Amino acid sequence: MIRYTxxxxxxxIIAAVFGFTGISAGAAQIAQILFFVFFVLFVISLVGRMLNK
Known part of the structure; x- marks a missing residue:
């Protein structure tokens, strides 16, 4: 999932350099959402491991 982010x-970044602001904003928003989903799953995984010991 971090790969997709x-x-x-x-x-x-590439779309912003070439001036495609709409595409750039959409891709940045998707990247941000995926990052937060990845982060939440990572924290849940850590908490699960701590409770499992």
């Missing part, structure tokens, strides 16, 4: 972030 990086891909959308790169797409957003």
């Amino acid at each position: 990086a891909i959308f972030l790169i797409i957003a």
Whole structure:
């Protein structure tokens, strides 16, 4: 999932450089959402491991 976040972030940066602001904003928003989903799943995984011991 972090891979998709990086891909959308790169797409957003490239689109911003070439002036495609709409595409850039959309890709950046998708990257941000995926990052937060990844982060929440990571924290849940850590808490689950701590409670499992």
